[in-house]
Amino acid sequence: MSPLLERNVYLFDLDNTLYSPQSGILDQVGQRMRDYVAREFQLSHDEAHAFCQRYYKRYGGTLRGLQLHHPQVDLEAFSQYAHDVELDNLPRVSELADELAAISKRRILFTNSPRPYAERLLDHLGLSHCFEGLFSVEQVDYRMKPHPHAFQTICDHFGFEADSAVMFDDQPDNLSTAKTLGMRTVLVNREDLNDHPACYRTEDLTGFLGALNRP
Numbered sequence: 001m002s003p004l005l006e007r008n009v010y011l012f013d014l015d016n017t018l019y020s021p022q023s024g025i026l027d028q029v030g031q032r033m034r035d036y037v038a039r040e041f042q043l044s045h046d047e048a049h050a051f052c053q054r055y056y057k058r059y060g061g062t063l064r065g066l067q068l069h070h071p072q073v074d075l076e077a078f079s080q081y082a083h084d085v086e087l088d089n090l091p092r093v094s095e096l097a098d099e100l101a102a103i104s105k106r107r108i109l110f111t112n113s114p115r116p117y118a119e120r121l122l123d124h125l126g127l128s129h130c131f132e133g134l135f136s137v138e139q140v141d142y143r144m145k146p147h148p149h150a151f152q153t154i155c156d157h158f159g160f161e162a163d164s165a166v167m168f169d170d171q172p173d174n175l176s177t178a179k180t181l182g183m184r185t186v187l188v189n190r191e192d193l194n195d196h197p198a199c200y201r202t203e204d205l206t207g208f209l210g211a212l213n214r215p
Contacts, residue, residue, distance in 0.1 A: 083117035
């Protein structure tokens with residue numbers, strides 16, 4: 001039996017995990033974040049890029065950096081603008097929905113994205129019915145993955161221990177924290193990486209879950 005089947009809770013990241021990175025959704029989000037920052041702080045394109053990257057590397061997201069260092073910025077307005085993206089190139093993932101629904105475990109979405117955006121994407125992808133709950137960045141007051149606070153908060157909120165969970169994510173830093181806390185980890189959609197901290201990796205989440213469902 002796969003060691004993953006010994007765990008009772010499956011946590012899934014959203015962006016570039018439940019859909020292909022080739023759809024370019026996060027490219028849109030990143031560009032819109034930079035556009036907002038450039039207007040708000042009167043920065044050049046390159047300066048806005050460096051601004052966002054600095055906070056992403058330090059805190060896991062630009063939102064957290066704005067919250068801590070720029071209280072004059074309306075976080076809700078920033079988030080709404082940044083995540084108002086076009087979904088035309090994002091197809092429904094009906095086969096993934098079938099495999100998610102077949103998993104005999106607790107299934108929870110664990111995202112650094114805001115709830116309205118996450119709900120919109122899940123609905124567009126056809127995955128809204130696949131999860132017991134949705135845990136978004138607002139619920140950790142923007143103290144997001146990979147910070148341990150985010151992981152401990154989701155455990156407390158849904159009432160499970162970290163060592164009973166599996167984390168599926170495309171970001172190695174998030175998986176590193178998860179693994180340190182006792183979670184088993186699966187790196188998803190990162191064929192560009194040779195070295196990573198995850199217990200497992202896959203470029204085909206649907207097939208990976210199918211193998212777990214039919215061992």
